[in-house]
Amino acid sequence: MADSQANPDRGRPDDVSRLAPQVPSTEPSSEPTNGAAPGGNEDRKWAQLRSLLVGPETERIEQLENHPPKPEHLATVLADAVQRSTSANGELAEALRPSIEKGLLTSARKNPEELAEAIYPVLGPAIRRSIRAALAASLQSLNVALENSISPQGIRWRLEAWRTGKPFSEVVLLHSLEYRVEQVYWIHKQTGVLLNGASANVDGQRDPDLVSGMLAAIQDFVQDSFQGAGGGELEQIEISGFRVLLAQGAKSGLAALVRGIPPQQLSEDMSATLESLQRRLGNELDTFDGEVTPFEVAHRELEGLLGGQAKARGKRGMGPWLLGAALAGMLLWWGGSKVSSERLESSREQALAALQKEPGYWIQGDAEHSVWTGLRDPLARPLDQVLGDLEGQVKVDWSWQAFQSIDPAIVLKRAHAVLEPPASVTLKLVDQRLLVGGLASGAWSKRAAAMAPGIAGIQSIDWSALVDQDRQAIEMRSRSLDGLYLPFGNRSGALDQARPEVRARLDAIRALDAMVLAYGGVLRIELASVLGQDESYDRGLAEKRLQEVQSALAKLGLACTILDVQPAPKESAAVGSKPGVRLGVRALLPQAP
Amino acid sequence: MIRKKVCLLGSFAVGKTSLVRRFLHSEFSDRYQTTVGVKVDKKELEIDGQAITLVIWDLYGEDRWQEVRGSYLRGASGGFLVADATRLETLDVVRGLAQRLREQDPDIHLQVVVNKVDLRDGLAIPLAEWRARIDWAPLTFTSAKTGEGVEQAFDALARACLSPR
Numbered sequence: 001m002a003d004s005q006a007n008p009d010r011g012r013p014d015d016v017s018r019l020a021p022q023v024p025s026t027e028p029s030s031e032p033t034n035g036a037a038p039g040g041n042e043d044r045k046w047a048q049l050r051s052l053l054v055g056p057e058t059e060r061i062e063q064l065e066n067h068p069p070k071p072e073h074l075a076t077v078l079a080d081a082v083q084r085s086t087s088a089n090g091e092l093a094e095a096l097r098p099s100i101e102k103g104l105l106t107s108a109r110k111n112p113e114e115l116a117e118a119i120y121p122v123l124g125p126a127i128r129r130s131i132r133a134a135l136a137a138s139l140q141s142l143n144v145a146l147e148n149s150i151s152p153q154g155i156r157w158r159l160e161a162w163r164t165g166k167p168f169s170e171v172v173l174l175h176s177l178e179y180r181v182e183q184v185y186w187i188h189k190q191t192g193v194l195l196n197g198a199s200a201n202v203d204g205q206r207d208p209d210l211v212s213g214m215l216a217a218i219q220d221f222v223q224d225s226f227q228g229a230g231g232g233e234l235e236q237i238e239i240s241g242f243r244v245l246l247a248q249g250a251k252s253g254l255a256a257l258v259r260g261i262p263p264q265q266l267s268e269d270m271s272a273t274l275e276s277l278q279r280r281l282g283n284e285l286d287t288f289d290g291e292v293t294p295f296e297v298a299h300r301e302l303e304g305l306l307g308g309q310a311k312a313r314g315k316r317g318m319g320p321w322l323l324g325a326a327l328a329g330m331l332l333w334w335g336g337s338k339v340s341s342e343r344l345e346s347s348r349e350q351a352l353a354a355l356q357k358e359p360g361y362w363i364q365g366d367a368e369h370s371v372w373t374g375l376r377d378p379l380a381r382p383l384d385q386v387l388g389d390l391e392g393q394v395k396v397d398w399s400w401q402a403f404q405s406i407d408p409a410i411v412l413k414r415a416h417a418v419l420e421p422p423a424s425v426t427l428k429l430v431d432q433r434l435l436v437g438g439l440a441s442g443a444w445s446k447r448a449a450a451m452a453p454g455i456a457g458i459q460s461i462d463w464s465a466l467v468d469q470d471r472q473a474i475e476m477r478s479r480s481l482d483g484l485y486l487p488f489g490n491r492s493g494a495l496d497q498a499r500p501e502v503r504a505r506l507d508a509i510r511a512l513d514a515m516v517l518a519y520g521g522v523l524r525i526e527l528a529s530v531l532g533q534d535e536s537y538d539r540g541l542a543e544k545r546l547q548e549v550q551s552a553l554a555k556l557g558l559a560c561t562i563l564d565v566q567p568a569p570k571e572s573a574a575v576g577s578k579p580g581v582r583l584g585v586r587a588l589l590p591q592a593p
Numbered sequence: 594m595i596r597k598k599v600c601l602l603g604s605f606a607v608g609k610t611s612l613v614r615r616f617l618h619s620e621f622s623d624r625y626q627t628t629v630g631v632k633v634d635k636k637e638l639e640i641d642g643q644a645i646t647l648v649i650w651d652l653y654g655e656d657r658w659q660e661v662r663g664s665y666l667r668g669a670s671g672g673f674l675v676a677d678a679t680r681l682e683t684l685d686v687v688r689g690l691a692q693r694l695r696e697q698d699p700d701i702h703l704q705v706v707v708n709k710v711d712l713r714d715g716l717a718i719p720l721a722e723w724r725a726r727i728d729w730a731p732l733t734f735t736s737a738k739t740g741e742g743v744e745q746a747f748d749a750l751a752r753a754c755l756s757p758r
Contacts (some may be wrong), residue, residue, distance in 0.1 A: 191598040191668030192633075193648055207618065209596065213633030213648050220664040221629040290597040290645075290670060290754070 179260035180308030182242070185212050186277065186298055187253050188288055192216025195252060195288075195295040198302035215244065215255050235267075247271045249278045251285040256305060266305075273301050347393040358386045359407040371397045377405040379413045404456045406432075411457030418455050419448045425466065434458045437465030442519050470519055471589060477512050478523075478587040484509070486549055487580040490532055493544035495552055495581075509585065510556045521589035525553065525560035532579030549581045596646045597754045598668055602661060602690045603675030604683040605654030608708040611737035612675065613651055616747065631665050638751045645751050649673070666694060670754045671702040673746070676727075678709045678734070681717040684726060691730065702753035703730040706746050711736035 050058075085092040108115050161168040183199040185208060194212035222234045237244040245262060247254040247270040254274045258266070277298050278285060284294040348367040355363040360380025365372030376383075383398070384391050404414075412429045421427060425438040434452060445468050452461045484505055486495060496502060509525070516523045527549055529542035546562050553560050560583075603609050617634040630653040637646050650669070652661050666672075672694040676683040687705060694701050705727050710720065718726075720734060731749055735742035 188668070191648075191670075192650075193596045193598055193668075207635070209635050209646060209648055210618075210633050213598075213635075213650065217629055217631045217633060217650065217665065220662065220667075221631075224662055224664050290595045292594050292596055 178308070179258055179262040179266070181256050181258050181262070181266065181306050183208070183211075183257040184302045184305045185215070185255045186274075186295065186302060187212045187216055187255060188285070189216075189249070189252050191288075191290075192220075193288075193290065193292070195292055196298045196302060198299060198306055200306050211257075212255070215246075219246070219253070245270060247274045249274045251278060251282075254302075254305075260308070269305060273305060277301060344393070344395065347390055348396065351387055351390045351394045351396075354386055354390065359409040360405045361386070362403070362405075365396065370395055371399065373399040374401075375403040375405075376400045377407075377410050378402055379410050379417065380405065406457035408457075411455070415452070415455055415458065418451055421448070429458075432457065432459040434461045435465060436461060436463050439467050439469050442468050442470030470515070474512070474515050474519060474521070474587050474589065477508075477515070478585055481508055481512055481583070481585040484583040484585060485530075485580050486583065487578055488545050488548075490579060491535055491541065492579075493541055493548060495545070495548045497552060506552065506556060509553070509558065509583070512585070512587070513556075513558055516587045516589070519589055521587055523558065524586045524588055525558060526584035526586075527560055527562045528582045528584065530578075530580055530582055535579055545579075545581050549583075594644055594646070595755070596648055597670040597751075599647045599649050599671040599673055599750060599754070600666055600669045600694070601649050601651045601673045601675065602687075602694075603654065603706075604677065604680070604686040607654070607675045607677040607680075607683050608737045609651055609654065609675050612706070612708065612735065612743055613649070615737050615740060616743050617649060630662055636747055636751075638748060640748065640752050640755055643755060645755060647671075647747065647751055647754070661690070661693070663693075663697070666697050669694070669698070669701060671704065671750045673750055674703060674705045674730070676705065676707050676723075678707045678720075678723065679712055679715045679717055684723075687727075702750060702756075704746055704750040704753065705730045705732045706735050706742075707732065708735050708737055710734040710741065711738050 082092060104115075157171045158168055160166075161171040164171070180200070183197065185197045186195045187193070188195050192213045192215075194209050197208045197212070199208070218237070219234050233246070233248045235246055235248075237246070242257060242259045243262075245256045245258055245267055247267065252274065254270045256262075256266070256270060281295060281298065345367040348365075352363060352365060352367065355361045355374070358380065360377035361374060362376075363372060363374035365374070380386075387394075405411075408429050411432075412427060415427050415429070415434055419427070421436075421438075422440060422444060425436065425440045425444070428435040428437070434455075436448065436452075440448070445463075445466065449461075449463070452458065486502055486505060487499075488495060497506070509523075513523045527546050529546045531537065531542055535541065550560055550562065601609050601613070613632075613634050617636045632651045634649045634651055635646055636649060637644070639645070650665055652665055672691065674687045674690055676687045691703055691705075694703065707720075707723050707727070710716070723734070724732060731753070733742045733746035733749060735746055737743065
């Protein structure tokens with residue numbers, strides 16, 4: 001209290017912040033209270049004082065604590081904060097690393113062109129430099145070969161190539177190089193198993209597994225044999241023409257098959273590589289149980305040890321013929337690459353033509369680009385069948401989308417796939433009109449009639465050439481039963497259903513009815529009573545007979561229409577007409593598709 | 594890819610080299626066996642879809658005068674022990690070699706092979722008796738001459754090498 005009164009600058013934020021925690025910590029009981037009641041009254045006064053002194057600041061602190069900083073505020077300080085953190089330590093970089101890596105990965109996947117453009121300024125010069133170096137090396141070896149091809153030495157080398165059966169280029173290389181590392185093996189020390197290896201592309205290589213094993217065995221043999229004679233580990237094996245350099249580690253060793261005389265630097269490089277590999281894959285080496293896949297990551301480092309160095313050659317000016325030859329070589333190289341590029345373009349043009357002709361494909365691409373997009377109907381022939389060997393020659397990244405082609409060949413394939421016609425049915429497509437012909441069951445015809453209109457690429461369907469087997473059978477049977485006659489005894493109104501011919505005829509009617517019902521139709525039966533020649537016209541008898549038949553049919557579940565009573569015509573009496581009831585049978589079937 | 598070292602062991606003239614010639618991929622001359630006492634061959638197999646290469650150290654025949662070098666046995670996952678069906682004494686050598694292998698590595702996988710079973714009339718003891726005497730390790734009867742059992746023997750050892758130790 002005394003402090004706050006003594007301080008003339010108490011309104012300054014620094015002082016307020018210092019004062020704010022001090023106010024409540026002061027002991028009010030030791031201060032004069034001017035007779036005011038202790039306790040609540042005094043607290044109120046303190047609170048009032050606090051409010052007067054640091055009220056706005058307290059509110060601001062509360063606001064800051066309850067509300068996260070706004071983006072626009074952060075934006076003003078973020079750059080400075082990042083800069084300070086970066087200069088202070090690498091924590092921020094480490095924290096941001098996963099997000100940045102993920103972002104780059106997403107960007108590379110989604111928009112590779114933009115990323116390629118962004119890093120082009122870095123990659124471009126590097127690639128150019130690498131090409132320049134490769135070209136320079138090629139020219140150098142070309143020079144060596146040209147120089148020696150017509151010299152006495154060259155002739156000698158040609159003779160050697162002829163004698164040994166090796167290519168001339170290899171003989172030139174063998175004599176021109178000071179050394180060349182042809183193979184590198186990384187071998188597990190305890191088992192002699194090859195962990196990984198790398199080799200230059202040279203002829204006559206032996207199986208790396210066997211070479212590693214034998215090297216390990218020889219190493220063991222040497223160690224066993226010279227133990228106690230100051231013999232340590234084998235460092236080098238010399239054989240005429242080449243030597244094996246060995247670098248030994250605690251758990252593994254490196255062996256390099258070298259032609260020529262390698263510099264000391266190579267051994268040092270091998271040791272450094274081995275140390276690096278053992279450090280990096282130490283755990284895998286400790287727990288090695290035959291699984292060599294984890295050691296595949298070492299391949300690049302082992303490859304780094306391959307290669308060689310050309311023999312230093314006497315300084316000679318490049319003669320005009322040599323320069324000419326070099327230029328010719330360059331032209332050849334350029335021509336070669338041009339031929340190869342033309343070959344590629346020609347393959348791509350052929351592939352494009354084949355795909356453009358092929359039903360079910362729609363392709364967008366050209367001979368100069370290696371990314372082709374297209375549409376492919378799932379019913380089209382597979383790509384390898386369409387392109388054959390061209391598929392491997394075009395070096396194209398394909399991107400296919402599925403679509404439904406209306407090419408007649410594909411539409412017909414689709415119709416077959418959807419309708420699954422039996423062998424007796426033929427499908428043809430003429431101007432998007434599907435012609436269905438042959439013999440089919442009623443069930444198939446109905447299913448086909450329901451499904452065919454939904455097939456893409458079909459405008460209309462012609463069923464006229466299709467014979468419906470079920471319909472045909474019903475119509476035939478119905479024709480054969482039409483006019484069927486059920487006999488009655490003379491002057492009798494009772495139908496004797498026990499009579500075999502009556503039973504058989506009723507069964508035939510019932511079977512036909514079942515067929516018609518299954519087809520979705522109705523069997524219509526009309527009855528006409530026929531009186532016999534010696535039966536005088538007796539309408540009552542005729543009607544009774546009709547009712548008798550109607551009742552018999554009703555028992556079978558058949559409905560019928562009673563037509564008429566026919567008295568015996570004179571002419572029928574002459575041929576001996578018998579009394580009975582004639583049935584008119586007609587199947588009413590739904591419309592054919 | 595899995596590569597396992599396996600030692601092929603047995604008495605002199607039990608037919609190890611013939612077994613190798615019949616079924617293994619071999620590039621080095623047999624002279625290595627007499628000079629350094631070992632020749633490395635290999636056999637590539639596929640067991641239940643898993644590719645495995647057996648790197649086989651074909652060790653010089655053990656007899657009274659020449660013992661197998663201990664260092665050659667180091668790191669082996671399996672031992673292929675060959676006895677001659679016509680010479681019972683070769684079983685003693687196999688027993689001794691098995692003991693040495695197990696001293697080196699108690700968990701090593703062993704596969705005993707009784708070779709030359711095509712010589713039915715010359716068997717030292719009936720095959721059932723061989724089986725009864727070799728009850729301490731998996732056993733296969735083979736004939737390098739006819740090929741009988743050879744593939745099965747290598748398969749069995751490769752399968753064992755793939756199983757956890």
